[in-house]
Amino acid sequence: MASSFHQRRLYGSSRRKGLRNVLWKGRRKTCVFSSAAEHSALARLSAFPRSVGRFCVALVHKRSGQPHGRKVLLLKGGGIFFVVVLLYVVFLWFTLPDISDPRSLLASQSTVIVDRNGVELYRLFVEQDRTYIPADRIPDTLEKAMVAIEDERFYERGCLDVRAIARVVLRFGHAGGGSTLTRQLARNALDLTQDNIYNRKLKELMLGCQMEHRFSKSDLLELYLNWIPFGRNAYGVEQASQTYFGVPAEGLTLAQSAVLASLPQRPSYYSPYGEHLFTKVSEEAQEDIRAERVTRANQLREEDVTIGLLGAAVGTGSTVLYVGGRTDQVLRNMEDQKLITEQERLAALAELEHMTFKPSRENIRAPHFVLWVRDQVEKLFTGTTEEGLLERGGLRIETTLNWEMQKIAEESVAFYREDILNRFGAQNIALLSVDLDTREVLAYVGNMDYTDTEHGGKIDDRGR
Numbered sequence: 001m002a003s004s005f006h007q008r009r010l011y012g013s014s015r016r017k018g019l020r021n022v023l024w025k026g027r028r029k030t031c032v033f034s035s036a037a038e039h040s041a042l043a044r045l046s047a048f049p050r051s052v053g054r055f056c057v058a059l060v061h062k063r064s065g066q067p068h069g070r071k072v073l074l075l076k077g078g079g080i081f082f083v084v085v086l087l088y089v090v091f092l093w094f095t096l097p098d099i100s101d102p103r104s105l106l107a108s109q110s111t112v113i114v115d116r117n118g119v120e121l122y123r124l125f126v127e128q129d130r131t132y133i134p135a136d137r138i139p140d141t142l143e144k145a146m147v148a149i150e151d152e153r154f155y156e157r158g159c160l161d162v163r164a165i166a167r168v169v170l171r172f173g174h175a176g177g178g179s180t181l182t183r184q185l186a187r188n189a190l191d192l193t194q195d196n197i198y199n200r201k202l203k204e205l206m207l208g209c210q211m212e213h214r215f216s217k218s219d220l221l222e223l224y225l226n227w228i229p230f231g232r233n234a235y236g237v238e239q240a241s242q243t244y245f246g247v248p249a250e251g252l253t254l255a256q257s258a259v260l261a262s263l264p265q266r267p268s269y270y271s272p273y274g275e276h277l278f279t280k281v282s283e284e285a286q287e288d289i290r291a292e293r294v295t296r297a298n299q300l301r302e303e304d305v306t307i308g309l310l311g312a313a314v315g316t317g318s319t320v321l322y323v324g325g326r327t328d329q330v331l332r333n334m335e336d337q338k339l340i341t342e343q344e345r346l347a348a349l350a351e352l353e354h355m356t357f358k359p360s361r362e363n364i365r366a367p368h369f370v371l372w373v374r375d376q377v378e379k380l381f382t383g384t385t386e387e388g389l390l391e392r393g394g395l396r397i398e399t400t401l402n403w404e405m406q407k408i409a410e411e412s413v414a415f416y417r418e419d420i421l422n423r424f425g426a427q428n429i430a431l432l433s434v435d436l437d438t439r440e441v442l443a444y445v446g447n448m449d450y451t452d453t454e455h456g457g458k459i460d461d462r463g464r
Contacts, residue, residue, distance in 0.1 A: 089206070092199070096207050111395040113370050119403040121365040124233065124268075124374070124390070131238040133249060135222040138237060141254045143221060144340070145261035148333040151181040155217055159209035181224050182208045230260060231267030244272055246358040254344060255327075255351035258334075262309055262326040266382075268374050268390065270309040270326055272357040279308040279325045289315045297323050310352055327352055366406045368446025373399055400440035409433060409443035417448055 111124040147154045153163075159182065179187075186207035187200075211220060230240035240260055241249040252260070263270050270276055281289070285304035288294040300323065311324040324332075331348055334340045340348075364370055377397060378390050409431050420426055433443035 089202070092203055093206060096203065096210070111390060111397065113373060113397045113399060115366075115399055115401045115403040115406075117403070118398075119365075121399070121401065121403070122367075122370045122374075123363075131236060131242075132226045133236075133238045135218060137248075137250045138222065138225055139250055139252050139257060141340075142237060142249065142252055142257040142260060143225070144334055145254075145257045145330050146225065146264075147181070147221070148337050148339055149261050149330045150184075150264065152333065152337055154181050154221070159205070159212040180208070182212055182220055185220065185224050185227060186211060228264045229267055230263045231271045232273070244357050253348075253351065254331075254340065255348040255355065258327045258330040258348060258352075259309065259355065261330050265326075266378065268371075268378055272309060274371070276306070276308040278310050278312040279323045280306040280312070281314045281323055286314055289321050290319050292319055294321070297321060310355065311349075364450075365403065366401055366444060367450040369399070369401055369406075369441065369444035372444070372446075373397060400435075400438075400442065401444065402442045405433060405443045406445075409445050413445050413448060 112120060113122045113124070114120050157180070183204050186204045215223070226236040226238075228237075229235055230237075230243070232243050234240040234243040237249045237260060240263070241247055241252055241256070244259070245252070245256055247256075259272070268274070281300065282304040285294065285300055294300060305323060308325045309327060311322055311328050314321050314323055328349070331340070331345045335342060335345045374390070377395075381390060413429050413431055417429060420429055429445075429448050431443065431445040432441065434441055
């Protein structure tokens with residue numbers, strides 16, 4: 001028990017501070033209180049160990065005899081947190097790939113779509129469909145088009161684009177400018193299929209900073225243009241140019257460059273061989289255009305327009321309105337950034353009106369079903385930080401389709417084709433087989449002949 005001298009001393013020194021100290025000696029606690037409320041509060045703490053009790057007293061009483069205690073605790077906690085984060089970053093640093101040979105960063109895995117039994121239906125983005133070309137064989141118009149639409153501040157910023165990151169944070173992680181060309185290139189170099197989103201983003205940032213420090217902007221752009229997937233299993237500008245136009249990349253026109261620059265954001269969606277080649281306008285909006293209630297494209301509601309790769313003329317007679325596509329946005333960005341003149345933009349738009357693409361065939365089973373699945377997966381990622389994951393590859397997408405039943409369905413459509421067309425005066429046939437208990441799609445034929453492009457074979461009539 002403390003002496004009365006010590007008790008009086010403690011009591012007197014605490015009166016002015018509004019707090020009555022606690023004298024700890026061994027396991028006994030002797031307290032001097034100025035009020036019954038303080039006595040009750042501290043009495044409840046007497047059962048705790050000495051260190052815990054002292055900490056709790058400091059929290060209960062705002063005017064503690066040691067006001068710096070909480071600051072010390074905060075500093076210690078912050079220091080520990082900083083050390084843990086630093087060690088974690090160092091650990092991740094040593095898991096990053098070697099960038100001494102930049103071409104080794106161009107490897108990419110395929111995304112595979114399979115049926116319910118593992119039968120491969122379609123393989124997207126095969127690695128070997130790539131031809132690396134040096135920067136002097138890449139047209140200047142294509143470099144400008146890609147920078148204008150994908151990363152207009154590419155030549156200005158370093159490894160961190162603070163403004164872009166801030167936009168993503170304000171949108172709660174949704175995409176909107178946070179992924180620069182360098183970050184996209186870094187993302188492709190990493191095998192991130194097993195990492196969570198935080199590991200992926202941190203690794204992308206770290207590797208991107210390494211690359212910005214080691215390579216010039218010209219080198220980074222060359223790597224990017226030789227890596228980027230353009231859809232149809234075409235990696236890099238040379239393969240894409242041959243796939244879509246049948247010409248080498250160095251022979252691309254401004255209009256063709258704008259088309260290729262439009263693809264990397266969503267190669268499957270904007271594919272020249274898909275359903276979104278041209279911009280589409282809803283029937284209600286078309287009626288407003290014909291009635292001249294809408295006379296300019298910017299008067300159309302966003303929900304009434306489905307942006308395609310190329311623009312489209314909507315209306316009839318004297319009431320025709322041109323609604324731009326993704327390529328129009330590329331050309332407009334180039335003009336706004338002083339990369340081309342207005343005359344060059346208008347000349348490119350005139351060329352786009354008569355743009356044709358090289359015919360191409362795909363090695364694909366159950367094509368309409370596979371493309372429908374691909375679109376659904378793409379929609380899951382659109383507008384999120386995972387946008388583009390389908391295009392980068394490495395996914396295995398398992399579906400409910402039964403390939404054996406699919407073959408029977410396709411044979412049935414082919415066998416009864418002429419009879420049904422003649423008997424009912426139909427123009428096309430589609431077939432859908434569904435398990436009534438589980439509602440799983442077992443067979444899916446969207447058109448009579450997917451390969452018959454002349455008669456709209458790639459159009460999915462079942463999905464209409």
